[in-house]
Amino acid sequence: MVEHVIPKTLREALEIINDGSFMLLAGGTDLMIQHRSSAHTPPHFNKNVCYLSNLKELKYITKDTHHIHIGAMTTFEEILSSPLIPLIFKDVIRDIASQGIRHLATLAGNIANASPAGDSLVYLYAMDAWICIESLKEQRICPITEVIIGPRKTTIKPNEIIKEIMIPVKQYHHCQWVKVGPRKADAISKVSFVGLAQIENEILKDCSFAFGAIYKTVLSKRDIDKTLIGLHTSQINQKLDEFIHLYEPWIQPIDDLRSNKNYRKQVAINLLRDFLLKLQGK
Ligand SMILES: Cc1cc2nc3c(=O)[nH]c(=O)nc-3n(C[C@H](O)[C@H](O)[C@H](O)COP(=O)(O)OP(=O)(O)OC[C@H]3O[C@@H](n4cnc5c(N)ncnc54)[C@H](O)[C@@H]3O)c2cc1C
Missing domain, CATH: 3.30.465.10 (Uridine Diphospho-n-acetylenolpyruvylglucosamine Reductase; domain 3)
Known part of the structure; x- marks a missing residue:
């Protein structure tokens, strides 16, 4: 009992x-x-x-x-x-x-x-x-x-x-949340993403990223994020491939009922790239 x-x-x-x-x-x-x-x-x-x-x-x-x-x-x-x-x-x-x-x-x-x-x-x-x-x-x-x-x-x-x-309590003016799931409501994520950035006078003052469902825990690598800090927004494009290359080895999704690892990895990279590209010209 x-x-x-x-x-x-x-x-x-x-x-x-x-x-x-x-x-x-x-x-x-x-x-x-x-x-x-x-x-x-x-x-x-x-x-x-x-x-x-x-x-x-x-x-x-x-x-x-x-x-x-x-x-x-x-x-x-x-x-x-x-x-x-x-x-x-x-x-x-x-x-x-x-x-x-x-x-x-x-x-x-x-x-x-x-x-x-x-x-x-x-x-x-x-x-x-x-x-x-x-x-x-x-x-x-x-x-x-x-x-x-x-x-x-x-x-x-x-x-x-x-x-x-x-x-x-931190100020981020550019924030994005994306949940990729099998359907709109009541779904477990296949991949999820939070991107946060603070830009002042076209300089990236702070940024932070986290991903769900692509690693053994939620993935965030503040040491990698810091490599972007101080860039002028016009320099983001030049730095993009190098930055994504730093994250890539950490993106280790699994195959399961909801999705497969290749799809998850590509979506995670696309979400990060898309968020960063949108910061240009801000
Ligand atoms: C239909 C359905 C849909 C769902 N959709 C989602 C979704 O979209 N996204 C999502 O993230 N989750 C989802 N969930 C999962 C669930 O709702 C969440 O994980 C929720 O936050 C669990 O909170 P709870 O209070 O119900 O935890 P419980 O079920 O009560 O406990 C969960 C675990 O936490 C421990 N625990 C609880 N409180 C404490 C505490 N104060 N200190 C230490 N340990 C503690 C318990 O011992 C247990 O191990 C879904 C669940 C269902 C049933």
């Missing part, structure tokens, strides 16, 4: 999961599918379950000078309705699942599920987001790249809970 518990506070939840025997359930939109049983029978959980969605203290969105802070139990629909959230992030979220799912699904769940095709992750990687993780004994704040380490693999320990997602 497994135990099902619904704590009322974060402290209570941390005490309950401290022995490491519990599975955390937020919106349940991934977990209920992963543990589904045959038709008309309840999902089969083989581990104790701690339900987090009642934790009102983890439902918030605030902003200070440096970060937007999103509490772990904030649902995608709540994020969509906040005036503090950048429009590009709202574009990403509108492409996640359907409205019904988004009323339950959380950003923390998307992170902990650690799918290379997780849509919100593409934006969080491009923004160099930080994740605040708490256990009874300590709190740690890590870059998202140190939390997600492989398909469905994270560094979150069984006695830890994601408490908050911190998105740096």
Whole structure:
């Protein structure tokens, strides 16, 4: 028999999961599918379950000078309705699942599920987001790249809970989100892309790119992105092939039911090239 518990506070939840025997359930939109049983029978959980969605203290969105802070139990629909959230992030979220799912699904769940095709992750990687993780004994704040380490693999320990997602406040005037899926709604990405750039007086001051579904985690390479910084927009075309050549070895998609690796690789390169070409003359 497994135990099902619904704590009322974060402290209570941390005490309950401290022995490491519990599975955390937020919106349940991934977990209920992963543990589904045959038709008309309840999902089969083989581990104790701690339900987090009642934790009102983890439902918030605030902003200070440096970060937007999103509490772990904030649902995608709540994020969509906040005036503090950048429009590009709202574009990403509108492409996640359907409205019904988004009323339950959380950003923390998307992170902990650690799918290379997780849509919100593409934006969080491009923004160099930080994740605040708490256990009874300590709190740690890590870059998202140190939390997600492989398909469905994270560094979150069984006695830890994601408490908050911190998105740096940065100005990007040129933003693009593209989700290539098998159909318009309710689709898992074949390839996804976020491009962000800041241009001042025709000089590229900052840029950041991230890709979903083409590597073992969402792919972002800030060291490569930096090679474009300082270019005049008229120089982007000359530098394009060299820049794409730096990214190419990292674009390592797989063949699966949704798509094949050659298609994915070519689409990812085309999306990057298209975004950069559009920056010319800005
Ligand atoms: C029909 C359908 C369509 C979907 N479409 C998309 C889509 O377009 N794009 C997309 O990216 N995803 C999609 N998903 C997947 C899913 O909705 C998202 O991954 C969602 O963000 C999961 O959030 P959740 O709160 O439901 O997580 P849950 O299912 O509750 O949990 C997911 C994982 O996160 C862990 N977890 C949850 N909260 C915490 C926490 N605070 N701390 C530590 N671990 C935690 C759980 O233990 C579990 O391992 C879809 C799902 C369905 C069913």
